[in-house]
Amino acid sequence: MDNNTNFTIIKQGAEGRIYKGVYLQKPVIVKERFNKKYRHPELDDTLTKERIKAEARGIVRCKVAGIFTPALYLVDLKRRCIFMEDIENSTTAKDYINKLNEDEENEENKKCIDKLAYEIGASVGKMHVNNIIHGDLTTSNILIKANKIYFIDFGLSHVSTSAEDKAVDLYVLERALLSTHANSDRFFKKILLSYQDNNKKYKEVITRFEEVRTRGRKRTMIG
Incomplete structure (x- = not known):
């Protein structure tokens, strides 16, 4: 997240970090995927981008099917991030x-x-x-x-x-x-x-x- 002060890390796992913050004046959750140092950089970049795109597609397809999911605000492949709605008070x-x-x-x-x-x-x-x-x-x-x-x-x-x-x-x-x-x-x-x-x-x-x-x-x- 490039040390963006608008975001606070709330969870870290083996695959990435989850941040909470504000984007476009809306409360958001940001999911950031790590670089996998043990993989070849090009392979890692390709696989990570495909995973991010698959996750975004899953969210959108569910919405089309009438299933409630967080709103998708931004898919940033360069920074390996997905910005999505924070379902507050849930x-x-x-x-x-x-x-x-x-x-x-x-x-x-x-x-x-x-x-x-x-x-x-x-x-x-x-x-x-x-x-x-x-x-x-x-x-x-x-x-x-x-x-x-x-x-x-x-x-x-x-x-x-x-x-x-x-x-x-x-x-x-x-x-x-x-x-x-x-x-x-x-x-x-x-x-x-x-x-x-x-x-x-x-x-x-x-x-x-x-x-x-x-x-x-x-x-x-x-x-």
Whole structure:
């Protein structure tokens, strides 16, 4: 970010940094990708630019499909950055679910969780109908604001017609839920029901999902 004082780093990972700041008088999140020193510079530059463009395309394709994502303000390939809307005053689906699960016997809380499961399933169904693979479906990558859910972090997204790729997308979501949330089995079943209601071609995907799930369980047992 060239030491721009308008931005504050809020997260750093293996792939890059996340900044918060203001751009064009709007609150933004900026995602910056690192140089990979172990790769040939030209190869690194090409691969990074393709990843950035794929992420931007994933965000735009979701918007066209009617799925809420942050607004895209700028894709700066030279600086390896994406500038996007900061969904202010939002909460992650992860924190939202965990908060409701603190009183899991509360019927209103159950209804809220079921509603969220329906919305997630419907949105993922729409993604897959439009051949969008998110690549990292977790409740940390879903934001909730004003009764709307927003999908974020399309860094691993791509376009695919493959039922296998869509099944893996679902499997990643299931594994994320199992490792993060109580009562995740019930929650994921609700997601699958909504997914099927919003994806006319769900049968092949669900068949492949069961196969992917079986392979995953075998790998876990074998270690």
